[in-house]
Amino acid sequence: MPFITYTTVAGALTDEQKVELSNALTEAVTNTLGEKLKQNVWVTLNEAPEGNFYIGGHELKAKTLKRLMD
Template sequence: MPYIHVQILENRITEETEPKLIAAITDAVVGTYGEDIREHVWVVLDPVPAHRWGLGGKPVAPRPS
């Protein structure tokens, strides 16, 4: 059972992009292992606020007030 946990900036996930991303990740796994695995692929999207991500030692965005 493949389990793919994706942590992504929350502003990158919308009602439109969410199902597309899940489908594309699932398709990538199926492309590697074969169609029989499709029903066993778990994809979890974990949106994270930008102020909780760090890049180069600094937050990606300021903490909201």
């Protein structure tokens, strides 16, 4: 059974975006590996507090991610 884990900064995604993302990830797996797997694809969305993500030594904040997604 496919198991997908997506981790991001808390507050970066709206509830609607979480649903859309989980559906898109599920579709990506079933489009690649077969529709029969759809009911067995697990998607977990983990949100870690700000201060736990760094890129190149710089803290990544939810507001920064939101700007990138607009």
